[in-house]
Amino acid sequence: MDRRNFIRLAGGGVLVAAGVGSLGGCASFTAFPAEAVEAWSGPGSAERDPRRRAVAYAITAPNPHNMQPWIVDLREANAITLYCDRDRLLADSDPFGRQILVGHGCFLELLVQALGDQGIGARVTLWPQGALPQPLAQWDQRPVARVELAGQGQRDPLFAHVLARRTARWGYDMSKPISADVLRTLSSTAQSNAVAAGGTVEAAQVQRLRDIAREAGLLDKKVPRVVIETLGKLRIGSAEIMAHRDGVALTNFLARFADTFGMLDRKAVPAPGSPADKQMTEMYVTTTQETMGWIWLTTAGNRRDQQVEAGRAFVRLQLKATELGIGVHPMSQALQEYPEMAAHYTAVHRAVLNRDAPRSESDATVQMLCRIGYTTEPTPAAPRRALASVIRA
Numbered sequence: 593m594d595r596r597n598f599i600r601l602a603g604g605g606v607l608v609a610a611g612v613g614s615l616g617g618c619a620s621f622t623a624f625p626a627e628a629v630e631a632w633s634g635p636g637s638a639e640r641d642p643r644r645r646a647v648a649y650a651i652t653a654p655n656p657h658n659m660q661p662w663i664v665d666l667r668e669a670n671a672i673t674l675y676c677d678r679d680r681l682l683a684d685s686d687p688f689g690r691q692i693l694v695g696h697g698c699f700l701e702l703l704v705q706a707l708g709d710q711g712i713g714a715r716v717t718l719w720p721q722g723a724l725p726q727p728l729a730q731w732d733q734r735p736v737a738r739v740e741l742a743g744q745g746q747r748d749p750l751f752a753h754v755l756a757r758r759t760a761r762w763g764y765d766m767s768k769p770i771s772a773d774v775l776r777t778l779s780s781t782a783q784s785n786a787v788a789a790g791g792t793v794e795a796a797q798v799q800r801l802r803d804i805a806r807e808a809g810l811l812d813k814k815v816p817r818v819v820i821e822t823l824g825k826l827r828i829g830s831a832e833i834m835a836h837r838d839g840v841a842l843t844n845f846l847a848r849f850a851d852t853f854g855m856l857d858r859k860a861v862p863a864p865g866s867p868a869d870k871q872m873t874e875m876y877v878t879t880t881q882e883t884m885g886w887i888w889l890t891t892a893g894n895r896r897d898q899q900v901e902a903g904r905a906f907v908r909l910q911l912k913a914t915e916l917g918i919g920v921h922p923m924s925q926a927l928q929e930y931p932e933m934a935a936h937y938t939a940v941h942r943a944v945l946n947r948d949a950p951r952s953e954s955d956a957t958v959q960m961l962c963r964i965g966y967t968t969e970p971t972p973a974a975p976r977r978a979l980a981s982v983i984r985a
């Protein structure tokens with residue numbers, strides 16, 4: 593990929609720098625404001641409550657569009673209750689909240705690991721008041737999980753990588769294949785009673801999934817409400833990043849330049865053939881091509897507890913990959929359940945599970961599909977909201 597023409601996004605994807613071609617050389621990524629990425633230094637020594645210390649790690653969890661849709665209630669002693677923040681859903685790309693709840697699983701896994709790291713055991717009860725229904729419109733404020741602090745915790749070796757974990761989307765080494773052994777190591781780390789992990793580094797199957805992921809991405813960028821939802825989560829420049837500390841964040845002279853001059857209208861779909869449209873096409877073509885293997889997580893059904901368990905497995909996978917210097921980049925477009933995506937949703941289920949797309953919560957479901965490859969360059973840490981903003985105490 594010709595990196596000079598791309599502006600990298602911390603939350604996923606790239607933006608066009610075309611049209612300001614003479615400035616292309618300025619498109620290198622600049623640092624986020626320090627406060628926006630303070631979570632990546634871990635809890636400060638002033639933070640003494642072990643529950644708050646654990647939450648300080650959990651907020652670094654990967655999650656769709658970096659919406660950080662969590663609320664953590666600490667008002668009950670010796671317990672942590674996790675809720676979903678309904679103001680942070682992605683109704684258009686994730687119409688049943690499945691991905692949002694996968695993100696909650698990531699949060700929960702890091703929370704439990706961070707308690708274990710302090711020698712504290714955790715008894716997790718998912719959906720203590722029953723699971724959220726399918727339609728987002730019917731979601732209420734019932735908890736996703738209650739974690740009771742109980743007994744002696746175990747240190748998980750994966751926790752050593754928590755602050756170094758990133759979603760690496762760029763700079764995969766095309767000369768360095770992923771071996772079948774390494775794929776097995778990654779899969780077995782993610783595998784659990786609830787979640788099956790599989791993958792491929794075999795050329796024909798890698799290509800088949802590249803094709804599905806690319807075509808799904810190219811479709812996704814044409815569905816107006818979905819594109820506008822994503823553009824609405826862009827945070828461009830320090831002021832916006834500091835105001836939100838979530839979403840798809842970038843700070844870059846060119847991005848601000850493009851925005852000022854209306855090249856990036858975040859309330860409209862980029863016109864077909866426009867520089868932004870071409871750039872999005874290029875992004876899906878290039879990233880799928882620069883894929884050294886695929887790894888996926890599936891569950892026997894598509895219940896809410898299984899979605900959360902998929903998240904726990906996914907972050908374990910990313911932590912192991914961090915240890916091994918491997919990038920794990922979810923490409924979720926083909927797994928999005930809005931009607932226009934149906935053909936690709938079916939294709940990915942056929943390719944991975946050799947069965948039709950799920951029609952009910954008792955059907956086997958692909959929860960995550962990720963490209964993998966050895967990384968050649970560091971990925972900047974993505975912003976996180978302040979710890980205090982997610983805690984109710």
Ligand SMILES: Cc1cc2nc3c(=O)[nH]c(=O)nc-3n(C[C@H](O)[C@H](O)[C@H](O)COP(=O)(O)O)c2cc1C
Nearest residue numbers: 603604654655656657658694758759922923924974
């Ligand atoms: C369920 C789920 C789906 C995701 N889908 C995508 C995706 O399609 N494309 C992408 O670039 N990142 C995807 N991500 C990664 C998030 O964008 C990323 O976790 C977030 O921006 C925060 O960045 P970080 O993981 O580097 O901290 C996904 C993450 C989760 C948990």
